Amino acid sequence: MWVKRVTIKDVARAAGVSYTTVSRALSGSSDIGEETRKRILQISQEMGYSPNTVARSLVAQETKTIGLIISNITSPFTSEVTWYIEEQAWLHGYSLILCNSCSSVEKEQAAVELLTSRQVDGIIIHPADDQSFDRLFPYISTTPTVFINEDMGDLPTSYVTIDNYKGAWMGTEYLYSLGHREIVYFGRRHGKRSRMMRAQGYSDACKHFGLTPRFIDYPYPISTSQQVCDLARQMFSKEQNFTAVFANTDLMALGVLQAADAFGIRVPEDISLLGFNNIVFSALPKINLTTIEQPKQAIAATAVAMLLERIKFPKTENKGRVLAPSLVIRDSCRRIDLPSQRTV
Amino acid sequence: MWVKRVTIKDVARAAGVSYTTVSRALSGSSDIGEETRKRILQISQEMGYSPNTVARSLVAQETKTIGLIISNITSPFTSEVTWYIEEQAWLHGYSLILCNSCSSVEKEQAAVELLTSRQVDGIIIHPADDQSFDRLFPYISTTPTVFINEDMGDLPTSYVTIDNYKGAWMGTEYLYSLGHREIVYFGRRHGKRSRMMRAQGYSDACKHFGLTPRFIDYPYPISTSQQVCDLARQMFSKEQNFTAVFANTDLMALGVLQAADAFGIRVPEDISLLGFNNIVFSALPKINLTTIEQPKQAIAATAVAMLLERIKFPKTENKGRVLAPSLVIRDSCRRIDLPSQRTV
DNA sequence: AAACTTTTCGCAAACGTTTTCGTACTATTT
């Protein structure tokens, strides 16, 4: 290392006491005389002593660390949730080890193995896949874990998510209420349950209002915004006769916006656009995306709270919290006259 | 804990050997017979053994962990840099402990103390303040550290940053070349050196081209986008006779965009706007911000590389790497006719 | 067959703490 770090034994030597006594002075034990405590505190200050958390963790059998596995910190939704999680963790004296899974189940599994090996007290994970749990189960059975942003149903784990079905229904209903009768759903609908539920909510709402669900789906995972834009272009060139697009995600909606721009299609004048997640950039002027909001701070706070409770009381049974989404109305959706429908 | 974790001693007992032998089998030592190694590996697999990194760290005197202190993971620029840092760290077998300083020197210092106490092998820090180094010095003198996004000059530390002066000069020059003669600089210019250098680059370029530097400064720190927008509104209502705004930051530029929108001022038709950082959202259609790019991946990669080198060879002398910014031209700046100038 | 090497393994120390237990000393009670 740089400089030899000063240990508790160094302080003890300087103070002329055993290191047990130093430990007690610092931990605020009562088994110590008042004036020796002060003297030791003084000396340890002067020597710049700081306890070795690694050694402490080894004996205490807890690291005061939680692992966070997310797919991509770059996503505004994710980074905002991460912000709140770090805040909560810090408040409770926990540190955060950050792992990007890159939406790969292999890396996700590697991250979980790493974290358990590092003896983290708990793990918060935004699963990469609908089979994440099965893959991860052998590794997380030994560590308190809470999943976020996915409804884990009856799986033996805690989770916190929003009601994606309801969110999608609300969005569809809103578009219907504005007079839209041909609404295209833009985004993946298979794989993760959250995706399926959103698609289902849209689909069921459509049927409820007498509309035909129309999906622009794709089988492969999409990562770059360029890919999203290309897909949106395909939609504009192939699909006929729709007045609104309900995007899976604000990021997807942004891709639609981009493609629309390229086609000279105006939002909301020519077409209405609805997003999901309410990332901060959706509030930007000229973007002004109407969207379904996820309560990110609440997700983070309840996830951390649930995790800490499980850490404290390992025998607590698993809980699933499903928070409510809400509609944030901005300027990307427009009321249309029923008789005339624009043909793209 | 949940379930009692299986330790190396458990494996040893099951295999009927000493735990030393198990350790050797797993570490790939040559001091072990081939068939015993296989047998032990087999057994440890079956028992689901995973080494306790905490214990290993204690004896090895290294944690394979690096601490990252940033002001706010929510910022697109920061989260992108973080993404690349995590990638590089992972590649080299290091984990990342994430701390948000919230731009507070107090929390920054607390984070550094925490990280050193946790025996991280190194720290990467985006300083909150121009006095961060002095405050932090006593704590980081024992841990390899590299600062990012700030030129630390002659201070005894490694750092990697970009040439902010040059970036600002380039931006000003570009605006000048488009015919702009009244350019307002929007953003803080005191405190951190990076801010000062940007302001200075702008200022010097202005003088070089015979223009008068015009600053919209503010003494207090600004955090929310609402505050930025309010400030931009003030600018539009108070300042007269300017044709271009050079914003400190893309985020600041977004605020200008928002305020301009409210005033009915069009970008770039009525006014040109230039940003700094090139965050992903600047590339959005309808935003299309011309900006000065920071090479985020290069910043992250060199920061990690420098840190790992210092960890490996503690005696390496401090290095400062200053990377080159570049101009990314989009659609927020417009060539104007010299004789007529728009009055706001 | 004796004298070496080499291979394979175990013992024990070490990493820096916390905590249990024991003990010397002081203070209080009988």
Place this chain on the structure above:
DNA sequence: AAATAGTACGAAAACGTTTGCGAAAAGTTT
């Protein structure tokens, strides 16, 4: 003055590893 209780501290074990050293067993050379 003897017995008891309380206070202040130290010794040692424990947490789960890695590693230097030594020793037994096996193989090789003379």
